[in-house]
Amino acid sequence: MQRRDFLKLTAALSAAGLLPFWSGRALAAGRPALPIPDLLTPDIHGAVRLIAQTGTSHWNGKAVNTWGYNGALLGPAIEMTRGKTLKVLMENRLPQATTVHWHGLEVPGEVDGGPQAAIAPGSQRTVSITPDQPAATCWFHPHQHGTTGYQVAQGLAGLVVLRDEESEKLLLPKQWGVDDIPIVLQDKQLTAEGTGIDYQLDVMRAAVGWFGNLMLTNGVPYPQQAVPRGWLRLRLLNGCNARTLNLAASDKRTLYVIASDGGLLAEPVQVETLMLLPGERFEVLVDASNGKAFDLVTLPVKQMGMTLAPFDAPLPVLHILPLRVMASGSLPDKLATLPPLPASDNLPGRWLQLMMDPQLDRLGMQTLQQKYGKQAMAGHEMKGHAAAPQSNAAGHHHQAMAHQQASNGHDHAMADMSHQSASGYDFHNGNKINGLAFDMNKPMFAVKQGQLEKWTISGEGDAMLHPFHIHGTQFRILSENGKPPAPHRQGWKDTVHVEGWRSEVLVRFNHQASAQHAYMAHCHLLEHEDTGMMLGFTVE
Numbered sequence: 383m384q385r386r387d388f389l390k391l392t393a394a395l396s397a398a399g400l401l402p403f404w405s406g407r408a409l410a411a412g413r414p415a416l417p418i419p420d421l422l423t424p425d426i427h428g429a430v431r432l433i434a435q436t437g438t439s440h441w442n443g444k445a446v447n448t449w450g451y452n453g454a455l456l457g458p459a460i461e462m463t464r465g466k467t468l469k470v471l472m473e474n475r476l477p478q479a480t481t482v483h484w485h486g487l488e489v490p491g492e493v494d495g496g497p498q499a500a501i502a503p504g505s506q507r508t509v510s511i512t513p514d515q516p517a518a519t520c521w522f523h524p525h526q527h528g529t530t531g532y533q534v535a536q537g538l539a540g541l542v543v544l545r546d547e548e549s550e551k552l553l554l555p556k557q558w559g560v561d562d563i564p565i566v567l568q569d570k571q572l573t574a575e576g577t578g579i580d581y582q583l584d585v586m587r588a589a590v591g592w593f594g595n596l597m598l599t600n601g602v603p604y605p606q607q608a609v610p611r612g613w614l615r616l617r618l619l620n621g622c623n624a625r626t627l628n629l630a631a632s633d634k635r636t637l638y639v640i641a642s643d644g645g646l647l648a649e650p651v652q653v654e655t656l657m658l659l660p661g662e663r664f665e666v667l668v669d670a671s672n673g674k675a676f677d678l679v680t681l682p683v684k685q686m687g688m689t690l691a692p693f694d695a696p697l698p699v700l701h702i703l704p705l706r707v708m709a710s711g712s713l714p715d716k717l718a719t720l721p722p723l724p725a726s727d728n729l730p731g732r733w734l735q736l737m738m739d740p741q742l743d744r745l746g747m748q749t750l751q752q753k754y755g756k757q758a759m760a761g762h763e764m765k766g767h768a769a770a771p772q773s774n775a776a777g778h779h780h781q782a783m784a785h786q787q788a789s790n791g792h793d794h795a796m797a798d799m800s801h802q803s804a805s806g807y808d809f810h811n812g813n814k815i816n817g818l819a820f821d822m823n824k825p826m827f828a829v830k831q832g833q834l835e836k837w838t839i840s841g842e843g844d845a846m847l848h849p850f851h852i853h854g855t856q857f858r859i860l861s862e863n864g865k866p867p868a869p870h871r872q873g874w875k876d877t878v879h880v881e882g883w884r885s886e887v888l889v890r891f892n893h894q895a896s897a898q899h900a901y902m903a904h905c906h907l908l909e910h911e912d913t914g915m916m917l918g919f920t921v922e
């Protein structure tokens with residue numbers, strides 16, 4: 383038997399709970415195996431089929447109605463190759479309209495799957511994707527305006543594994559599900575009976591996002607994975623609606639970050655903890671050659687609503703158990719050639735001011751504190767009025783609009799705190815960009831195809847996290863929340879951290895997007911997006 387086949391067999395046995403005698407003792411009884419999504423490769427016509435459907439998942443011994451692609455929950459990992467056209471035949475067997483957005487892929491607007499590309503229940507849609515960008519771990523998920531958060535929470539999300547010639551030449555671990563391990567991380571909230579996903583888009587979630595107390599890794603709580611000894615490659619996706627994750631190894635072993643959203647970094651970056659915002663991907667290599675078992679854990683974060691148990695302490699999300707078989711991948715010193723950042727002084731610029739309606743901000747925080755107590759506030763004070771933005775005092779001098787917004791919030795809040803209830807307020811357009819809630823019929827601006835631009839995204843005026851995502855591009859971060867980006871965030875990215883301050887990115891759009899199929903730029907905290915913090919733009 384070839385070693386490759388043996389490893390595959392080992393993985394298959396491990397998944398089936400039938401490990402060989404020499405490793406069987408090591409796996410803890412009762413802990414589920416990590417489900418590995420199928421790698422979906424094109425048929426002889428260069429096509430794959432993606433069916434959005436309903437199904438049943440089992441958590442805590444109860445059957446729960448969930449949604450998935452080609453299955454009951456989540457989806458396959460679709461393999462794509464740079465320069466090769468892949469046809470995706472999509473079918474909607476859900477009771478409501480949905481779209482399939484290719485998050486991170488640079489594809490034309492009509493392929494991108496934004497809110498204008500709705501597929502009605504019972505209908506089909508086919509797109510042709512010819513990726514022309516470096517190898518990367520991307521993903522696909524619904525982008526139906528107003529219900530994106532709901533549909534993702536029901537279980538709709540899958541990975542895209544984009545390959546190219548250069549990256550295949552590297553000796554990185556590349557045996558799917560053996561030493562190249564996809565990891566989709568999501569939190570969920572189940573109903574009190576435990577038989578349904580308890581999704582709510584109310585004033586509290588519109589402000590802080592939907593969150594839950596059940597943490598899932600590829601759809602199961604705290605699974606285990608037997609691995610060969612040596613280098614492991616973890617393809618990490620934060621697929622949470624709103625929750626930031628802060629990953630580490632339980633024994634603090636080094637994580638070697640090799641890729642961000644849009645592909646390989648120039649060289650590996652060593653970190654002990656790795657923050658992933660909602661929608662972000664990173665690939666890390668971990669050295670498992672000492673044969674010792676360890677956990678991948680998520681550490682507590684300071685994000686409103688996300689501090690509650692079990693996230694108030696390091697929470698294990700995956701138990702990793704090295705076997706006696708040796709792995710064959712390695713960690714190269716050099717990974718990819720990234721173009722140097724061009725001078726950005728004379729580039730066309732755009733200013734995107736993220737705004738939360740002060741009333742939404744206040745009512746949302748108020749409800750959060752009433753429901754869950756002070757420990758849910760992540761250190762933000764509710765002194766009977768909207769939270770004072772703590773980290774952005776300086777911003778008010780620079781940005782009149784944000785200042786106005788913030789101070790209005792305070793006055794307003796003080797005036798009607800006592801007689802305003804969350805029930806009488808319509809929050810559905812409570813989140814905005816440049817003063818406007820998302821309007822599907824009005825692209826906000828037009829960008830010239832191929833033109834490099836500098837976009838500044840500002841979160842001045844509120845204290846919330848805004849993981850900001852732009853369609854149709856992989857960009858470079860010039861500054862992130864007023865600071866130079868961390869080394870592992872200096873490569874290709876499609877999501878940038880905005881929190882109380884401003885971030886600058888260098889964007890270019892190589893494909894066109896018409897008004898009928900505009901590209902989106904939005905907060906990837908899905909409840910902010912669904913309540914208006916999104917804009918459409920064209921590329922001509």
Ligand SMILES: [Cu+2]
Binds near residue numbers: 905906
């Ligand atoms: Cu946001």
